[in-house]
Structure formats: C-alpha cells, structure tokens
Amino acid sequence: MKPAENIEKLIKNVNIETNAQTDDAVLNEVIKAFEKSKSIKTTATKQNIWRIIMKSRIIKLAAAAVIAMIGLGLIPLNGTTVLVQIIKNATSVLTRLRILVQNENLPAAEHVERQIDKSVKILTKGSVYSSFEISLLENFLNEQSINFISGAFENVKYATIPSDKVDTLQEFLKSQGNYKIVTSLNVLAYAGQEAMIAIIKVAGVAITALQDENKQLNLDVAFHNGQDGFEITQIKLKNGEALLISGIVTRQDESPDKLVTILLFPEVIHYKK
Amino acid sequence: MIEDKLLIWKFKRGSSDALCRIYEKYKDNMLRLASALLNDSAAAEDIVHDCFVSFAQSSHRLKVSGNLRSYLAVSVASRARNWNRARKRQETAGLNEAEPIISSYKRPEQWIIYNEQLSLLNNALEQLSYQQREVISMRLQGGMKFKAIAGLQGVSINTVQSRYRYGLDKLRSILYAAGVFR
Numbered sequence: 387m388k389p390a391e392n393i394e395k396l397i398k399n400v401n402i403e404t405n406a407q408t409d410d411a412v413l414n415e416v417i418k419a420f421e422k423s424k425s426i427k428t429t430a431t432k433q434n435i436w437r438i439i440m441k442s443r444i445i446k447l448a449a450a451a452v453i454a455m456i457g458l459g460l461i462p463l464n465g466t467t468v469l470v471q472i473i474k475n476a477t478s479v480l481t482r483l484r485i486l487v488q489n490e491n492l493p494a495a496e497h498v499e500r501q502i503d504k505s506v507k508i509l510t511k512g513s514v515y516s517s518f519e520i521s522l523l524e525n526f527l528n529e530q531s532i533n534f535i536s537g538a539f540e541n542v543k544y545a546t547i548p549s550d551k552v553d554t555l556q557e558f559l560k561s562q563g564n565y566k567i568v569t570s571l572n573v574l575a576y577a578g579q580e581a582m583i584a585i586i587k588v589a590g591v592a593i594t595a596l597q598d599e600n601k602q603l604n605l606d607v608a609f610h611n612g613q614d615g616f617e618i619t620q621i622k623l624k625n626g627e628a629l630l631i632s633g634i635v636t637r638q639d640e641s642p643d644k645l646v647t648i649l650l651f652p653e654v655i656h657y658k659k
Numbered sequence: 660m661i662e663d664k665l666l667i668w669k670f671k672r673g674s675s676d677a678l679c680r681i682y683e684k685y686k687d688n689m690l691r692l693a694s695a696l697l698n699d700s701a702a703a704e705d706i707v708h709d710c711f712v713s714f715a716q717s718s719h720r721l722k723v724s725g726n727l728r729s730y731l732a733v734s735v736a737s738r739a740r741n742w743n744r745a746r747k748r749q750e751t752a753g754l755n756e757a758e759p760i761i762s763s764y765k766r767p768e769q770w771i772i773y774n775e776q777l778s779l780l781n782n783a784l785e786q787l788s789y790q791q792r793e794v795i796s797m798r799l800q801g802g803m804k805f806k807a808i809a810g811l812q813g814v815s816i817n818t819v820q821s822r823y824r825y826g827l828d829k830l831r832s833i834l835y836a837a838g839v840f841r
Contacts, residue, residue: 393831397799400780402691412708413682417675420715424673 530554663727671718678715685728686711688800689735694777695796696739698785706738732801733811736793743789783833791826794819 527533666684669677689710693703710731714721784792790812797803797811809819 393827393834394799396834397695397780397795397830400691400777402687402694402777404687404690408704409686412686412711413679415708416682416711416715417678419712420675420678420718423716423718 667721667727671721673718681714681727682711685731688728688802689731691777692732692796692800693735693739695781695784695800696736696792697742698781702742703739706735706742710734710738726802729801729803729807732797732803733807736797736801736811740789740793779834779837783830783837786833787826787829788822791822791829794822795826795830798823 663681666677666681670681686707689707690703693706694700697703697706714731714734784796787795793812794808797808798805803811805816805819805823809816812819
C-alpha cells in the first residue's frame, strides 16, 4: 500500500467512541425539535409572506425585520470584510458596504442612502433607516397588530411586515434616534439564494457571501457562538426577480449591557442583466 | 445512497424513525469531522448537536441535491468555520491564561470519548492550515468530492487537490515523527 493510501485509510477509519447516555440525550433533543417543528410548521407556512410573494407575483414588496443582538466585542468586522471582498468580484451584483464608523467616535445616527445600480429597479419605497431597541420594535409591532412568528428555537422569532405598513415602520425607525449606526450594507442575492428571516438572540454573527460558478451570489447569514443555532428560510425567486437585503448594524450609545442590533430588510426587486 | 434517499423521503413526511436512523448512521462521522476541524471536543459536540437539531427542524424545507452525508458534512463544516472565526476574534487571553489545545476537562455529559489514536490524529491535523485540514477532513471523513469542497471553499478544484496533497504530505511527516508510521 502506498503511504498516501495508508494515511488516507488511517484518517477514514479512525475509531471514535461516544458516550451512549449522551447519544440518547442528544437523540431525544433532536426528536423533540423535530416534533416541535412539525407542530409549528402549518402555522408558519401559512404566514410565510415570502411564499406568498413568490407565488402571487402581485405583492411588490416584502420586508422582514431581522434583529440579532450580539455581544459588542463580536461585531463581525472580519465577516463583513470578507463579504465586501467577495462581493467586489461579483460584477453583476449590486452591493454597497458603507462603513460609517469604526470602533470609536461614533457620530449620531444618520441617513443611509442606497446607491442603486441603474439596471436595478427597487420596488420598495424608502431609503432612510434608523435603529432601535428590540423592545421598542416589539411594542411598535404589537401596536400595529403585527405578531412575531415563533422560530424553531425558543429565542428565535421573526416578523413579516405587510407592504401597507412599511411606510409606518420606516417612520418609526426614523424617529428612533438614540442609537448609532456602525455599519450598513446592501447585498443582492439572485434566484435560488437563501436568506434568513429571523430574530435570534446570540452572542456572535457571521455574514458571508460566496459567488458561485454561475456568477450568482450565495448569501449565508450564520449566527454562532451562542450555540443557539440559526434558521434559514429558503427563498426561491423567479427569473428577473432578485432579493435585495439591506442591513444596518447598530449599537447603543451608552448601553450597560452593550448589545448590538442588526437589522436586515429583505426586499424583492426586479433586475435586468 | 438509495437508503439515504428513502430516509430523506420518509423524514420529509414526518417519520421520526427515519430521523433516528439518519442520526445513528451519521453521528459518528459528523463527530469525527467536527473534532478534526476544531480539535475541541466541547465545541465539536455542540456543533454536531446543533447540526442535527437544525436538520430535524428543517424537514419541511429540506432539499438535499447530493448525498446526505455530504449535506451534513457541509453543515458541520460551515458551523466549524464560523466557530473558528469567532474563536480567532476572541483570542485575547495571555498565554499563561490559555487552556491547552485539547481541553483536559472531563465533563459528565461528555459525548466524544477520546482515544489515543483520535487525539494523535487531531493534534496532527491541528498543525495543518485550516484550509488543508478542511479539505482532508471533508474528503476523508465527510466523503465529499473535490468539486463540492472547491465550491465550499470558493477556490478551483486544482487548488483543493493541491491542499489535499500537501496536507497529506505534511500530516504523514508529523505522524511519522510521532511514531505512528514506522
């Protein structure tokens, strides 16, 4: 046998033993999660605005708020830097990453205006965002009779904002000026890409985008480090449609608990190649 | 392969038996892969746990185009990569405060029982670059094709094959020095 085959065989067949009790405990948790997901599946599917959009093609806008609270020391600058590097190479992709502040001397929250490629028509209104505290958003959504939909995990939930309430939401966001914008980013994902719509309380986040061989952008928003897992909802877009995800990373000015909020707005847009 | 297709079909239709079978069939593989990628038993266990829980919750939207083992391997590898990235960001402790590479803590609920061979191999893999380690682990422990790994790493197949070859060479010399090969 060649040495290479020898070592390959060693790695392939390395023996691993597991604790039978832990095996069972993990399997029980897996089964529980499975049963729970089966029970919430029907409700979640009914309220999945993305599915409705994809099927009806009538609704021109879908906005979903995605908020994640992450530890202040874990702002994903590395992740976003990688994201920018990769996106820069994707010539057909609209993207913009605007670093407003880095670490210190935070300016007051300011308007973020999107730079849209002329070939892309945004079907939504509004280009000005502000940031907010999660509880304020929750109160606001309650007032608007918009309910959070439970996610797969206990502390995961998401809300879909009907198109007739987007303007109201944006007014609300603009009125929240107590927070400071750290970073904003725009990402365009083409048909077949995945995007996450969820609220997740975790300790870390990574946003990555990979351009595949068909020049399409594979977007991956993965929350990690808090071991709370992540939830990705697959969005299938038809030809001529794309998903623009605008995100703002914010942090509180003098927050005792030093939490950071990430807000992403996925929107369905039409584009021309 | 056919069994996997059948298991996925049943799983998507709500069969918990199919889920149990998938878990039993691939848990060792995934633990081996995660521990090779991370060399941290607690993190590896958490990642595999999360991977299976997330998989269990995805039955209604699951789409497995390739084989199931690769699908799970990619899931583990992505989480491992994120974990490593997070760990790098947090590496601020002084050397004196740092824990050994493999945690010596024995937890009562410990899932992976390390044997000498596994520890030796993981320590050797730890000395490779992360890209090389990922290619080798995903190829040999995740059963993935070079093309799929290339897609995951965002590089050409040639690059992946080079990483594989050079990684194996380095690994061989490390294990030779450790007396595994004589």
